[in-house]
Amino acid sequence: MPTSDSARAHFNANVTTFPTAVNPQVQDFHRKLPGYDRTPLVRAPHLAEALGVREAWVKDESSRLGLPAYKILGASWATYRELDTRFGPFESWSTLSELAEQLRAHRPLTLVAATDGNHGRAVAHVARLLGLDAHILVPHDMVPARIDAIAAEGARVDVVRGSYDEAVRAAARHADARHLVISDTAWSGYERVPTWVIEGYATIFSEIDAQLAEQGGRPPSVVAAQMGVGALAAAVVRHYRAPGRVTRVVGVEPTRADCVLRSLEAGKPTEVPGPHSSIMAGLNCGNTSPLAWPVLRDGLSASVAIPDARAEEAMRLLALDGVTSGESGAAGAGGLLELLAGTFASSAREALGVTKDSTVLVISTEGATDPEAYARIVGTKS
Structure with missing residues (x-):
């Protein structure tokens, strides 16, 4: 090669x-x-x-x-669609605070993502707006400015010893009823959310x-x-x-x-x-x-x-x-x-x-x- x-x-x-x-x-x-x-x-x-x-x-x-x-365009739409699929259908809403109120009964919920920077910050930002937690996994060589920006959104940031692709695999392992993985890449059995990211x-x-x-x-x-x-x-x-x-x-x-x-x-x-x-x-x-x-x-x-x-x-x-x-x-x-x-x-x-x-x-x-x-x-x- x-x-x-x-x-x-x-x-x-x-x-x-x-x-x-x-x-x-x-x-x-x-x-x-x-x-x-x-x-x-x-x-x-x-x-x-x-x-x-x-x-x-x-x-x-x-x-x-x-x-x-x-990235916020894909992350926000995919998060909304995934939340609606799992906990909806939501009643009509006009502001995110109204949507967040409908999610209150389902907390605690954590949005999980792997990122090289911008996608993870976008997911963390959406989580903050909705009153949810965020857990973002990043490769070991990410520059401090981008890590700090994600943390400033209130997210937990974990550095993975490896590449972005290894961070993706690590994020996938966190998926459960209370941890929603919001990824912009797909893998076997996981295509719904990435489809919505593209649509966003x-x-x-x-x-x-x-x-x-x-x-x-x-x-x-x-x-x-x-x-x-x-x-x-x-x-x-x-x-x-x-x-x-x-x-x-x-x-x-x-x-x-x-x-x-x-x-x-x-x-x-x-x-x-x-x-x-x-x-x-x-x-x-x-x-x-x-x-x-x-x-x-x-x-x-x-x-x-x-x-x-x-x-x-x-x-x-x-x-x-x-x-x-x-x-x-x-x-x-x-x-x-x-x-x-x-x-x-x-x-x-x-x-x-x-x-x-x-x-x-x-x-x-x-x-x-x-x-x-x-x-x-x-x-x-x-």
């Missing part, structure tokens, strides 16, 4: 469509959460110039419902469609999606590869944790053993979620693994366009830089149908979740 930090890419000319119906209850639910507002859709001329395209848009998820990442991300794309229309933007020719376990990328594929849409989807991951790309090359799910040491901490995953795998296999037009230096370049470039993007947040832009302006440019532009008149979209999935690293890489304070 190659261990080089050199970028690698895989192209698929035979992508399919995914007929899915949007669940209107998802965005209705998110609108009830305290502080809900659409995150900005930013026109990014510096990124467009670097990519050699007419227009680039960035969905800026650096501040979403009081947290510095998009649909709010991002409903917002983007409306914002592009309002700002006079064209539908994107290419959308880049970060890939850790694959939940976000699966949501992107399901939206942009729906019938009638011609957008191509590019999946991006670190060279040191490129489980999706290796799986595509092998034609079957393939593990990348840890340790996974990329600065793109939220993407340091050794296994693709079996729930996301068939969607990515059939729906991605390209998959690219990028070195840390490319993510750092993207962070600095996005900053010029007014977007504060952390290491994982900038990975999508980094992947497009690698494909459209790097060594793959000629073949990638042809495979993806990208010209100087194209429009691209990236999702900046997090802000500066490690402020010291952000200041070091970008050269300014977050």
